[in-house]
Amino acid sequence: MPDLTTLSIAEAGRLMARGELTSTALTETFLNRIKAVDHKIASYITVTPELALNAARQADMEMKGGLRRGPMHGIPVALKDIYETAGVKTTGHSNLKKDYVPAIDAETVRRLKDAGAVILGKLGTHEFANGAMTPDQPFPAVRNPWNTKHQPGGSSSGSGAAVAAALCMGAMGSDTGGSIRNPAGFCGTAGIKPTYGLVSRCGIFPLSFSLDTAGPLAWTVEDCALMLDVLAGHDANDQASAKTAKVDYGTSAHRPIEGMRIALARHWYEGKDATVTPDMKKGMDEAVRVLKDLGAVVHEVVFPDLFDYHICGRVIITTEAHAIHRQEVIETPEKFGYTTRRRFQLGAFLTAEQYLSALRFRRKLQVDTRAAMRGYDLVLAPNQWGPPEKFEEPQAIFHFLGKASLSMPFNVTGQPAMTVCCGFGSDGFPLAFQLAGRPFDEASVFAAGAAYERATPWRLRRPTL
């Protein structure tokens, strides 16, 4: 039997289905590893060993009795600590909520539990999915498992770090401006921001209603597909929830990609304003070669300017985050971390006209992106400009004043976008690209991402802790 913590969800599911592995053994192995190594990266805020072992025993009993709930049955996963969990603290990595114990589960947590998944605990995040990892917060900042002197990315920092460090098989994150894809890229995992409206946000702390998206991170693209199989679906309690046909994402991850048409947004990352690092450029060139070898057709296509998406999304997030947190920012500002407080205060200075112009601009960018993508199934772009920042370097308070975000375009358009590891830089950090599909076409994203992973050796390398 190989190391159980580095099995994929798909492999563990097959072993359990054949009776060759129990969920209890798997869960115990993860709990032991968390105890042994998590102090080095602080990915967990709360570990729930008793609840996890009870759920694992229940799963084993059901499977022994012939009840197989699906590929997530008995699989140990963890949750970004903005997902409400009945009877378990949900802190948002903030002093404001450090003792908050919800009465009911978020809809996504309920769905994972219904599918038989085992919840190991709650993971560190940037405060309320927006701030930075700063020392003025009630829990330690998460570190990057590839090199603990560096940031793991965020805001779903614990989710990326825990999956990469083999401290859970999959994790839930949230993505408003790149918060799933950013840590997935810097930690070398897979992660998908699904189409806006595909996965319920009910019971997840909001940051920006019109951009917030919930989604999974896992070691492989196929594992993300298996998680999305149980997460996707309409929820009447989420206003933005879409009614869509059921899709078998797990199966789509095995679809051939011959003839698939991919639009490469090269001008986003090799422009006069900003350029990716030479390692990242090499990773992108190599990814294009592999996808072409697999039968895909890759053409360079011109999309709207990266800064247009960047500022559009940033105005919407700044305004909505202020509206959501206004009362606490006025009454108890000292309870926020310094960076979070500043970012939430800034929204007070934006006018209704500026906000509405950004919403109108969003629709224009959505229409223009769709027009640019006509005749193509996917968009290919880099996931990050270069390696993650150093842990000890102070985080920029107004981070949007730097380079444009490579992830924001697909938050603004609402399209599904997946992070796929495409090698390692000379500094040892993972490289990654994004594949974005048409709205609600996660199936094509999974097909191309999984085909790329099968054709390359990058899933064999793990960080050592």
Place this chain on the structure above:
Amino acid sequence: MQGPSQANAACRLHVLWPWEGKMSSPKVPTLEEFRARAALSGLTLTPEDIEHLHKGYVGLLNLMQRIPTHWAWAAEPPHVFRADE
């Protein structure tokens, strides 16, 4: 591929959004002007807070020059955004 209704919507929106040449050119508030606005914001802010927020706001405003300010009346923002509309 796009359906006909999507293509029509795109066409209609293009007609409704003649935005070229109508980008915003906002007047950047001085620190004094910003301080006056801060006093009306409802926030409790120190002079240092205001200076810092002023820098952030001016930076944001410069980036916002990319967002058009002149829109056709009917260019309605979505009430609930749908990615496939």
